[in-house]
Amino acid sequence: MSRFFDAIAPVRYEGPDSSNPLAFRHYDPDEIVLGKRMADHLRFAVAYWHAFAYEGGDPFGGPTFQRPWYPQDDMARARLKADVAFQMFDILGVPYFCWHDADIRPEGATFAESLRNFEAIIDYFGDKMAGRDIGLLWGTANMFSHRRWMAGASTNPDPDVFAWAAATVKTCMDATHRLGGQNYVLWGGREGYETLLNTDMARELDHMGRFLNMVVEYKHKIGFAGTILVEPKPQEPSKHQYDYDAATCIGFLRKYGLEGEVKLNLEQGHAILAGHSFEHEIAVAAAEGMLGSIDMNRNDYQSGWDTDQFPSNVPEVALTYYHILRAGGLGTGGTNFDARLRRQSLDAEDLIAAHAGAMDVCARGLKAAAAMLADGGLETALRDRYAGWDTPRAQRMLNSDLDALFQQVLAGEIDPQPRSGRQEWLENHVNRFV
Known part of the structure; x- marks a missing residue:
């Protein structure tokens, strides 16, 4: 069992006058907002990849974090990472978490070995979830980091990579279903192109559409009751990604007959990269009945790339939740903190403080949004x-x-x-x- 967070007490609501940096000043999970518990509106989740797999690197420098579960290439350390993760979930009192397969298990020499590692960790998660008030908001597959994905997954010019992607998603959907996941997400990190000189865009889009239909078919085959979500992003790592923004994704889903089966997982940072505000993306999805879930973070407006910082701007967050509330809420979705510490924030306490502060910002934004709706002036x-x-x-x-x-x-x-x-x-x- 990890002792990483042993010196940190559970974060509790102490009210707006508290000066405790590791207490909630605005997030009271049981506070009733528009007839529903605040926790049930916000449905917070921790992103496993940023909280526990991220090592503090950036495009210009290597890792800065030193964690007891590094290097992440061993099953014993994967279990230790899980121990730490569930300890943090307990401290924060979050109801959900999210993962990619590559975040939670070491890569094996073969697909079969990676799958054995993955299934062993899913077993470990299941044991830890038993008796805890914690659920899986969504699972997904990392099909962008390994060199096999350098030219895409479902859009890859090599059909063998398409098949590997299908096998990977099947295993992740099975695991999500087994853990009672509320949703399953597909983010096409390299589903796009670096140059049109070697790209048959029409073929790649058709293959991507067929792949997503396979996902929906498999959902029904196994009886998965959750929502299938796709996540828009315009670029980075690809020069251009086919899931550019909400409107692009909606057009894609309609073209391939998926508008009744798939919704959107929208991210603040991705909206900014696309030249939009977050509330714009949410309003677009809501207008088409395709709002599913959100990744809450922010970008540094001077950096020009996806910095994945924790949210800190209450007015931006308030307008986000205003449009979510107008749309009837997040349904099976939630507020996933797809956010990571700055590479200079080294301590265990930094990880708790970042999430607690972000939860407070979202709580303030939600209450402001609810007050605007109750006032009715904008309507x-x-x-x-x-x-x-x-x-x-x-x-x-x-x-x-x-x-x-x-x-x-x-x-x-x-x-x-x-x-x-x-x-x-x-x-x-x-x-x-x-």
Whole structure:
């Protein structure tokens, strides 16, 4: 059993006046927000890869962290890593965690050896989950780190890699199902291209569409009741990724007949890389009924790459949860902290403080979002702005044709007078709550 976190007591809610850096000041899991427990709105999860597998490296330098379970190439250390992980879940009181297969087991010399390692750790997870109030928000397969994935997984020009990807996803779906996972995620880290000079894009997209249909078929075959999710990201590591943003993914899902089977796992940092705000991505997914789950983090706006920092901007988070609440909540999804420590943050306490602070930021954002909804000011302004479309006259316009509308305008029956969008008023309104 690890002693990594032994000096750290469980994080408890102490209220906004607390000065304890390892206490919740805003996250009270049992507080009722819009008729539901705060914990049930937020559905927090810890990302196994960033919290326990990340070694503190970046594109310009090697590892800075020293952990008792490094190097991560041995089953004994994989079990030690799991001991540490569940100790942290207990300290934070989070209801969920998430993993990639490569985060939790050492790579074997063959697929069969890797699978034996993986299944042994899944057994170990199952034992640890028994008797604990902790569940699996989602599992997924890492199909971007190993050199076999350098040209993609389902989009790889080599059909043998496609088959290896299918076998990998099958094992991860089986494990997710066995642990009672709420969702299964596919993130195409290298499903894209580095140059069009060697890329048959139409073929790759068709293969990716077929692969995702295989995933859905297998979901039904094994009776997995969770949601299948895809995660948009525009670039990095690929020059261009086929899952660029929410709208691109929705178009892809509709093209391949998957819009009724697959939803989106949206990430704040990926939205920024795509040139969007997080609330934009959530609003797009919600408008199409495809909002599934979120990865909560942030980017450094000066760095220009996916820094995966813990959230700290309450106004941004408040608008995120405002759109989530308007959409009816996260359903089987949750708030996964796909975030990692800065490479200079070396201590065990840093890992706890980062998650506790992020949970507080999300709690503040959720409460602000709920207050905005309860106030109704934004909803009223929205209804007023589009009220003209609720009239019989406007509905006749929609059911008319270009020539008839031309005749009305020409006759002077229609003479639009612009109205203020009142953006600054609405921004001031939001600032009352955040």
